[in-house]
Amino acid sequence: MLYVKIAIQVVLLFGISMFGMYIQKVSHFQVPGSMIGMILLFCLLRAGWMKPEWVREGSSFLLRNLTLLFVPGTVGLIQYLHLFEGKGILSAAAAFLSTFLVMSLTAWVTEKSLKRKAAKSRREGLES
Amino acid sequence: MIMAVLSFAGTILLFNGMKKVHTYLPTPLLLPIVTSTAILIMVLLLTGTAYQAYMEGGTFISMLLGPAVVALAFPLHDQWDRLKKHILLLAGASFAGTLIGLFSGMYMAILFGMDSEIIRSLMPKSVTAPIAMDIASMIHGIPALAAVYVMVAGISGSMFGPFLMRKLFIRNPIAVGIGYGAASHGVGTARALEYGEQEGAVSSAAMTFSAIFASLLCPHIAALLL
Numbered sequence: 001m002l003y004v005k006i007a008i009q010v011v012l013l014f015g016i017s018m019f020g021m022y023i024q025k026v027s028h029f030q031v032p033g034s035m036i037g038m039i040l041l042f043c044l045l046r047a048g049w050m051k052p053e054w055v056r057e058g059s060s061f062l063l064r065n066l067t068l069l070f071v072p073g074t075v076g077l078i079q080y081l082h083l084f085e086g087k088g089i090l091s092a093a094a095a096f097l098s099t100f101l102v103m104s105l106t107a108w109v110t111e112k113s114l115k116r117k118a119a120k121s122r123r124e125g126l127e128s
Numbered sequence: 129m130i131m132a133v134l135s136f137a138g139t140i141l142l143f144n145g146m147k148k149v150h151t152y153l154p155t156p157l158l159l160p161i162v163t164s165t166a167i168l169i170m171v172l173l174l175t176g177t178a179y180q181a182y183m184e185g186g187t188f189i190s191m192l193l194g195p196a197v198v199a200l201a202f203p204l205h206d207q208w209d210r211l212k213k214h215i216l217l218l219a220g221a222s223f224a225g226t227l228i229g230l231f232s233g234m235y236m237a238i239l240f241g242m243d244s245e246i247i248r249s250l251m252p253k254s255v256t257a258p259i260a261m262d263i264a265s266m267i268h269g270i271p272a273l274a275a276v277y278v279m280v281a282g283i284s285g286s287m288f289g290p291f292l293m294r295k296l297f298i299r300n301p302i303a304v305g306i307g308y309g310a311a312s313h314g315v316g317t318a319r320a321l322e323y324g325e326q327e328g329a330v331s332s333a334a335m336t337f338s339a340i341f342a343s344l345l346c347p348h349i350a351a352l353l354l
Contacts, residue, residue: 010192010195013195013196013198013199014192014194014195016195016198017194017195017197017198018194020194020198021194031340031343031344032197032258032259032262032263032266032343033194033262034193034194034195034197034198034258034259034262035197035259035262035339035340035343037194037197037198038197038198038199038200038201038336039201039340040198041198041201041202042201042204042205045201045202045205046205046208052202052205052206055199055201055202056202058195058199059199059200059201059202059203060202062192062195062196062199063196063199063200063202063203066196066314067143067160067161067314067315068139068140068143068160068189069189069190069192069193069196069258070161070190070193070257070258070275070278070279071139071143071161071164071165071168071186071189072139072182072183072186072187072189072190073190073193073257073261073271073272073275074161074165074257074272074275074276074279075165075168075169075172075179075182075186076179076183076271076272076275077165077169077272077273077275077276078169078172078173078179079179079272080270080272080273080276081169083246083273087240087241088242088246090240090241090242091237091240091242091246091250091277092277092280093236093240094233094236094237094239094240094242094250095233095250095253095277095280095281095284096280096281096284097232097236098228098229098232098233098236098253098254098281099229099253099254099280099281099284099285099311099312100284100288100292100311101228101229101232102225102228102229102232102254102310102311103285103288103289103292103307103308103310103311103312103316104292104296104307105224105225105228106221106222106224106225106228106306106307106310106311106334107292107293107296107298107303107304107306107307108296108298108303109221109224110217110221110300110302110303110306110307111296111297111298111299111300111303113217114217114300114302114303115300
């Protein structure tokens, strides 16, 4: 029974993603269709036009298995193995370093600004 | 037909087996995505099977990526009450993170003398794979190659993340979540969930924001490349 529910909800999510792709096609938006579908579903849920129960089991199922869904795509690397010979491997180093930068800077700046906010509200609390 | 069934079922069975291996030996190098991909590539090379033949079955797995991205709306809706207090900070930090990721990736790749199609595939590496692949094809990169850089970003982030948070004295759950989500998308979010639920929710929101910003910004920044 649970699997029937999951299957029906996945079909519903599939339909929303197809609809997003259709919007992308006719509007020439530079945003992937699946992303448009996600924003659409979020708005429908917020507006209460769709009940969370309609997609709960289906989305948990997909997100639980999200990593598996990438596998056939990453196996596609087989067609580009030659790109990683020689200096091509440096591109992986670029991805690594850039990730390091992004994580340290975003986390650090957020930590700082939250601290400042907390200190400010403490000061205001003392003055009043 | 046999090939399709074989590659479909084989991929799922292999992945579940590798998940078990990772629970026994939880090192980042044994992440199921890494081991499954490596084993499948070796099997295809050893048996002389073409990728197109493998994808006869594989395509039934990857076609679920579209609905999976749509499904991200659900946790976002679910956690909304906790997130909306910090929504501006979340959006701002994700926007900054996306810009840093796009430009640093692009310029480092240029500096290292990479070809244009490699640079274009590398740029969207900080966002979740299905979207990065879509972005890559939009800006004339190679989607499969984009997926590889996405994995580099995800795996490296979850490897050095704990070290980095410790060294920079980052303890606020929101800061931790944003760091993982903006830099290492879904793989990082899984890691952030190990810290706690709030870290996980913030991370998945940051990953969603980054995906939206990246798909909006990437085509324009890639246009600088020519």
